[in-house]
Amino acid sequence: MSTSPLEGGCLCGAVRYRIDAPPKWIGYCHCTSCRRSTGAPVTTFVGADAGSVSFTCGKREQFASSPGVQRGFCARCGTPLTYEGERFPGEIHFYVSTFDEPQTLHPEFHVYCEERLEWLDIADSLPRYLATTKG
Numbered sequence: 001m002s003t004s005p006l007e008g009g010c011l012c013g014a015v016r017y018r019i020d021a022p023p024k025w026i027g028y029c030h031c032t033s034c035r036r037s038t039g040a041p042v043t044t045f046v047g048a049d050a051g052s053v054s055f056t057c058g059k060r061e062q063f064a065s066s067p068g069v070q071r072g073f074c075a076r077c078g079t080p081l082t083y084e085g086e087r088f089p090g091e092i093h094f095y096v097s098t099f100d101e102p103q104t105l106h107p108e109f110h111v112y113c114e115e116r117l118e119w120l121d122i123a124d125s126l127p128r129y130l131a132t133t134k135g
């Protein structure tokens, strides 16, 4: 597991963030909303305590992708950055690939496996859950 603080940002560098606590969890999400929002066949989230997060440069734009869900992104370059849901009070979920050192952040589980693209075969032994029974 990586050490804090964790830093990251968008592709153009306009939005930068820092997290001053270890991640609460790290997991893959296979849901169709994440897929469309990121353009990637699977998403990997890093769950952070909202209180440990600071935006050190710039500001996210927010888009309500579902009732009670806000997805944050850079308005300049479009990089998806965050997910916040009413179902996860006090948490901000960051996309792992926006961190400066994603190689230090190891996923622990998969969620929304019922929506996984069939051709995407990830050969790990991590626990697999339906919907968000975990995370």
Ligand SMILES: [Zn+2]
Pocket: 010, 011, 012, 013, 014, 015, 074, 075, 076, 077, 078, 079
């Ligand atoms: Zn940007």
Ligand SMILES: [Zn+2]
Pocket: 029, 030, 031, 032, 033, 034, 035, 043, 112
């Ligand atoms: Zn998802």
